[in-house]
Amino acid sequence: MTTTTAPPRDGLPAMIAYLTRVLKTPTIGAFWEQLADQARTENWSHEDYLAALLQRQVADRESKGTVMRIRTAYFPTVKTLEDFNLDHLPSLRRDLLAHLATSTYIPKAENVILLGPPGIGKTHLAIGLGVKATQAGYSVLFDTASNWITRLSDAHHAGRLDAELTKIRRYKLIIIDEVGYIPFDQDAANLFFQLIASRYEQGSVLVTSNLPFGRWGETFSDDVVAAAMIDRLVHHAEVLTLTGDSYRTRQRRDLLTKDRPGQDRQ
Incomplete structure (x- = not known):
């Protein structure tokens, strides 16, 4: 001894x-x-x-x-849920957001889908949930839908798509922002489907989109591919359909109100 x-x-x-x-x-x-x-x-x-x-x-x-x-997640900017003004988005359930903020969906490889019109704060919420995930110890990778397609397309043309999908699977949560803003051709849609399929029940995906699911066929040029993609995404997911005014529109309206001549305040 x-x-x-x-x-x-x-x-x-x-x-x-x-x-x-x-x-x-x-x-x-x-x-x-x-x-x-x-x-x-x-x-x-x-x-x-x-x-x-x-x-x-x-x-x-x-x-x-x-x-x-946080640094290796490549957020375009770091935003927190605490900084989000919930009063401007009454359609968002506070209890559900608090639950998602715990990141307990990630070890279960569940997904989060944020649907709603432009400008209501979907990207802010996505980044805020991503930051919460990093604080809980999970690896996160963020990018826009178009940049994800570029990444996969480059890997495909270099003959290393499988290796790239394997690399992406190492991240516990990937965030795909702005689905629906730019339409994809058939090849891009197939690559995107492979990304979603590779993470099905293996890793979490957080998606933001300005389009309801019924219009995803327009973005991916194929209703069948879109349906198969949606099926995998929503099987284990929280889908939040958000409504509200655009922050940018509201700010412009507030500025115009402030700039009105004095006679408006009679």
Whole structure:
């Protein structure tokens, strides 16, 4: 049985610095002395001190992990659900949004579909849910529908489509923004179908679209392909059909109201 003896007091800082470097726990190396002083002042037990020190290391590591996952998700901009003005979208169920914010749908490979007219905040919601997923420890990849098609088309022409789909499957959640804004030809529609099929019951997909499902055949140039795609997407999904005024239209209306001449305020 191996016995452990306390190192000489004067050599303790150097030893702890060495050990935290070997263990790759820099936060412990940075804060052990500060927390030790606090532990002595507040009469912590050894267990209390150890737990506080480890908690500090884990929190710091998780925070850095979230920052890295947000960076590698390639969001066009980082937006949070907390910044979203729910009052402007009364059609959105608060309880359902709160449930989705827990990201519990991701380990079950379930999907989220946001349908509604342009300008009501679908992309903001998608990014906000994506950020929540990164904070929960899940890998996320964001792009517009047209950019996803470009990515798959390039891989197809290079003879590595299967490898690219396998690479994409490593992400726990992919976000496909703006389905329906640009129509796709038959080849693009087939590539998009392969992307959705490759993730069916394997990984989560979050889709935003300005078109109801009944008009997806217009976007994908084929009602049969569109129907097969929709079938796979909605089998395990929360579908949110949103209604409301465009933020941009509302802002323009508010500006026009403010700029009216004084006689309007008689």
